[in-house]
Amino acid sequence: MSDIEDLERRARGGAITTAELEMVRVHLCPADPSSRQMARKRAIAIAGAYLEHASDVGLIFELIRIAEDSDEPDAAVKDAAVRALARATGYRGQPVRMDL
Numbered sequence: 001m002s003d004i005e006d007l008e009r010r011a012r013g014g015a016i017t018t019a020e021l022e023m024v025r026v027h028l029c030p031a032d033p034s035s036r037q038m039a040r041k042r043a044i045a046i047a048g049a050y051l052e053h054a055s056d057v058g059l060i061f062e063l064i065r066i067a068e069d070s071d072e073p074d075a076a077v078k079d080a081a082v083r084a085l086a087r088a089t090g091y092r093g094q095p096v097r098m099d100l
Contacts (some may be wrong), residue, residue, distance in 0.1 A: 008045065011046045011047075024046050024059075025062065028066065039059070042082060044077070051063075063085050067082045
């Protein structure tokens with residue numbers, strides 16, 4: 001199991017450290033988003049998994065910002081943020097509208 005897979009597994013249980021949570025935050029909004037889309041999508045997924053079990057207003061607002069960002073060039077990033085918000089708010093298993 002890779003380090004990122006382990007982080008994702010622990011996030012699903014709400015068991016990541018403050019330092020790991022800060023790393024996720026950094027990757028949600030990289031300085032050059034176009035060069036780091038895969039890392040950003042993984043960070044979004046980890047944030048959603050974490051928020052299923054823990055509360056973090058800053059992460060919720062960052063996911064909302066990404067989902068609503070009309071300047072976001074990658075639709076897949078916006079979709080990932082919407083899915084993460086759905087997980088975080090208990091909307092899992094329901095149809096998710098991507099056109100916020």
